[in-house]
Amino acid sequence: MIEYYQVFATILLFVVVLGLIKVFNGKEKIVQLLALQLLGTSTVAIILLLAQKLQLEGLRDLALIMGLLACIIAIAFVHYVNFNSENTLKK
């Protein structure tokens, strides 16, 4: 019997790896931020699939926290990092 939840989670993990390559290779910082957002969303999907497979209720709370933290990363980046210049903070 094939474990279909784990197969789907593995495919999503490949999506995460593709986004991670974009994070490391992206020329602009804002593109790297967008790839990080993609990573947050697909991580939530992976954790929910594994929560269904393992029947662990706590993993769903973990997915909720992951979604919130991805949102906070983007807010902090937009507030503090000037995307046009290289490695300088706005403040």
Added chain:
Amino acid sequence: MIINTLGWILITVGLVFFISGTIALIRFPDIYSRLHALTKADNLGLGFVIFGLALHSDSILVSIKLLLIWFLIMLASASISHLISLNALKNKMNLDEES
């Protein structure tokens, strides 16, 4: 049985949306079209996966919790896309800027 199969179909459709969103993020030329790919295709994929999992779950409370997680992530993603596009517009990023 039918509900189980429908759940698997929904999860598969969600995976297709995730993969297309990632390819769009890699292939699209500028920041605004990338935002469009990220915030629409990705959240739709997550929504399909969550609907499939809600059909698979045992109790109705777990299904409601999954739908609430999707709602929160959609809310956060929509506000973040507005923030990022406002920042890009303020910093005068061009439409055809090649990364």
